[in-house]
Amino acid sequence: MDLRFTQAEIAFRDEARAFFRTQIPREIRERVSAGRHPTKDDIVTTQRILNARGWAVPHWPREWGGQDWTPVQRYIFNEEMQAEAVPPPLPFGTQMVGPVIAAFGNEAQKRRFLPRIANIDAWWCQGCSEPGAGSDLASLKTRAERVGDFYVINGQKTWTTLAQYADWIFVLVRTDAAAKKQEGISFILADMKTPGITVRPIVTIDGGREVNEVFFDDVRVPAENLVGQENKGWDYAKFLLGNERSGIARIGLSKERLRRIKRLAAEVPAGDGVLWDDMDFRKQVASVEIELKALEMTQLRVVAADSKRTDRKPDPMSSILKIKGSELQQATTELLMRVVGPYALPYAPDEEEDDGAHPTNAPPAGPDWAATVAPLYFNTRKVSIYGGSNEIQRNIIAKAILGL
Ligand SMILES: Cc1cc2nc3c(=O)[nH]c(=O)nc-3n(C[C@H](O)[C@H](O)[C@H](O)COP(=O)(O)OP(=O)(O)OC[C@H]3O[C@@H](n4cnc5c(N)ncnc54)[C@H](O)[C@@H]3O)c2cc1C
Numbered sequence: 100m101d102l103r104f105t106q107a108e109i110a111f112r113d114e115a116r117a118f119f120r121t122q123i124p125r126e127i128r129e130r131v132s133a134g135r136h137p138t139k140d141d142i143v144t145t146q147r148i149l150n151a152r153g154w155a156v157p158h159w160p161r162e163w164g165g166q167d168w169t170p171v172q173r174y175i176f177n178e179e180m181q182a183e184a185v186p187p188p189l190p191f192g193t194q195m196v197g198p199v200i201a202a203f204g205n206e207a208q209k210r211r212f213l214p215r216i217a218n219i220d221a222w223w224c225q226g227c228s229e230p231g232a233g234s235d236l237a238s239l240k241t242r243a244e245r246v247g248d249f250y251v252i253n254g255q256k257t258w259t260t261l262a263q264y265a266d267w268i269f270v271l272v273r274t275d276a277a278a279k280k281q282e283g284i285s286f287i288l289a290d291m292k293t294p295g296i297t298v299r300p301i302v303t304i305d306g307g308r309e310v311n312e313v314f315f316d317d318v319r320v321p322a323e324n325l326v327g328q329e330n331k332g333w334d335y336a337k338f339l340l341g342n343e344r345s346g347i348a349r350i351g352l353s354k355e356r357l358r359r360i361k362r363l364a365a366e367v368p369a370g371d372g373v374l375w376d377d378m379d380f381r382k383q384v385a386s387v388e389i390e391l392k393a394l395e396m397t398q399l400r401v402v403a404a405d406s407k408r409t410d411r412k413p414d415p416m417s418s419i420l421k422i423k424g425s426e427l428q429q430a431t432t433e434l435l436m437r438v439v440g441p442y443a444l445p446y447a448p449d450e451e452e453d454d455g456a457h458p459t460n461a462p463p464a465g466p467d468w469a470a471t472v473a474p475l476y477f478n479t480r481k482v483s484i485y486g487g488s489n490e491i492q493r494n495i496i497a498k499a500i501l502g503l
Contacts, residue, residue: 102399104171112175119183122148128184132359133468134435134475136307137186139222139264146188146219155188156217160201163213170405173346174398181351191260192216192223194346196269199286199335203327212288226256226270226289226313227336233258234491236271236340237280237333241315243272243287245322245329250274250287252295252318258485262298262311265291270315275330286332288324295319303481305474340487347417347486348424350395356431357388363438363468374438383437387430394423415499418492425482425489432476442469443476 104112119128127141137145149155150164158173159165168176180187188194197216200208215221232239241254252272262268268289275283289296295318301310327335361384364374374380401416436443442465483489497503 102396102403104175108171108175111172112179115176115179116183118152118154119179119185122152123183123185127186131186132184132355134471136309139261142186142189143219145186146193149188150218155219156193156197159193159197159213159217163197163201163209164217170402174402177346178351181349182355184355189219189222189261191225191269192219192221195225195339196223196267196288199269199326199339202338203286203335207323208288208326221266222261222264224259224262224265224268224291224313226259226268228258229255230257234488236336237284239271239273239284241270241272242276243270243274243285243320245274246319248322249319250285250322250325252287252289252315252320254315256313256315257310258301259298259311259313260309262291262313263300263308265298267291268296268313269326271332271336274332278330281333283330284332284336285329286326286335287320288326289318289320293318293320303478305477307474307478309478341417348394348398348420349428350391350398350424353387353391353424353427353431356428356435357384357391360384360431360434360438363435367438367440380437384434387427387434390423390430391427394420394427397423415495418487418495418500421486422483422489422492422496428482429479432472432479435472436476439465439469439472442466443473 123145127137127145130141131137146155153164153166154176156164157166157168157176161167166172177187193216197213200212200216204212212221216223226241227236227239229239229241239254241252241256243250243252250272252270254272256268256270259265259268268291270287270289272285272287273283274285277283291298295316297314297316299312299314300308301312303309326332361375364380364384367374369377397416398420401414401420404416405414444464487495
C-alpha cells in the first residue's frame with residue numbers, strides 16, 4: 100500500500116493551506132491555537148468564508164454544495180484545517196443533521212434547510228443524549244405524540260453542546276412506546292423558539308458554558324418536520340453517529356499543539372536554561388510525537404482502504420482512531436501543563452465566557468498564554484467521552500474487528 104500523496108494531492112494540500120493562512124482572519128486562528136473556545140462569531144465568520152469558496156460542506160452531495168472529493172482529499176483538507184487552527188464548520192449542522200436531511204429528508208426539507216446549514220444562517224444543536232440514555236442511546240425516553248398536524252414533544256435532552264446559540268435542534272424521540280426500543284424512535288427537527296423549550300446551562304469543570312440541558316414541555320412541532328419515516332429514526336441516528344466519528348482523531352490539532360509546546364518550552368526558564376534543555380521533558384514530547392506518527396500512518400491506511408470501498412458504512416477501524424486520537428489530544432494537554440508549571444494554578448476561565456462571577460481586575464499570573472492551559476487540560480477530558488466513549492469503542496473493536 101503506497102501511503103505517499105500524489106503530486107495532485109500535494110498541490111491540493113498547498114492550495115488549502117494557503118487559503119486558510121490568507122483568508123481566515125489571523126486573530127481567529129490565534130485564539131484557537133491558544134486553546135480558547137472559538138466564539139460564535141468566529142465560527143460563523145469562518146464557515147461563511149469557507150462556504151463562499153465552496154468548502155463548508157465538501158462531503159455533501161454535489162447538488163447541495165458538495166465537492167466530490169476523494170477520501171484522501173477530505174483527509175488532507177481536515178488535517179490542514181486543524182493544523183492551521185481554523186475553527187471547523189459547525190458539526191451539528193454540517194456533519195450531522197445536514198447529511199441526514201440530504202440522505203433521508205424530502206425535497207422540501209432539503210430546499211428549506213440545506214443551504215441555510217451550509218452558510219450557517221441557522222445554528223443547529225444535537226438532541227440525542229438524555230439522562231439515562233448516553234452510551235445506551237436507544238433507551239431514550241423523550242416522547243412525541245402525533246396530534247393532528249403536530250407532534251407534541253415531552254422530555255429532556257442533556258449535554259446539548261452550544262444549545263444556547265441554537266435556532267434549531269434535531270431530536271431523537273420515542274414515537275412508539277410498545278415497539279422494541281430501536282424500532283420506536285423518530286428523528287424530528289424543532290425550531291428552538293417553539294414555546295415549551297427551555298435551555299439550562301451546565302457549567303463544566305473548566306468554567307466553560309459549552310453544554311446544556313434542554314427541556315421539552317408540550318412542545319408542538321409541525322408534523323412536516325419529521326425526517327424520513329416515523330419509527331425509522333434509529334437508522335438515521337446510526338448513519339449520523341458514524342459520520343460523527345469519522346475525522347475524530349484530530350491528528351492535525353495534536354500536531355499543531357506539539358509545535359506550540361516546543362515553541363513555548365524553548366522560552367520557559369527552567370534551572371539555568373529553558374525547559375527544552377530538560378532531556379526528560381524532551382523524551383516525553385518525543386514519545387507523544389512517535390505515537391502520533393504511528394496514528395497518522397494508521398489513519399492513512401484507513402483512508403487508503405476507504406478510497407476502495409463502495410459501501411458508505413462507517414469503518415469499525417475508526418474506533419481505533421477515536422481512542423488513540425483522543426488519548427493523544429489529552430497527552431498534549433498534559434505536556435502543556437508541564438510547560439506552564441505552577442502558573443497553571445490560578446483559576447482563569449475564558450474571558451469570553453466570564454459572567455462577572457470571577458474577579459477579572461487582578462493582573463494575570465504568569466505569561467499571557469498561561470491562563471488557558473489548565474482550562475484546556477480540564478476541558479479535554481471530554482474527548483474520551485463524546486462521540487461514543489472510549490470504552491464503547493473498545494466494545495466495537497472487540498466485536499467488529501476481533502470477532503470476539
Ligand atoms: C462535552 C460533551 C459534549 C456533548 N455534546 C452532546 C451533544 O451536543 N448532543 C448530545 O446528544 N450528546 C452530547 N454529549 C453526550 C455524549 O454523547 C455522552 O456523554 C456519551 O455518549 C456517554 O454517555 P453518558 O454520558 O450518558 O455516559 P454513560 O453511557 O452513562 O457511561 C458512563 C460510563 O460507563 C461506561 N459504559 C457505558 N456502557 C458501557 C458498556 N456497555 N461497556 C463498557 N463501558 C460502558 C462509559 O464508557 C462511561 O465511562 C456530549 C458529551 C460531552 C462530554
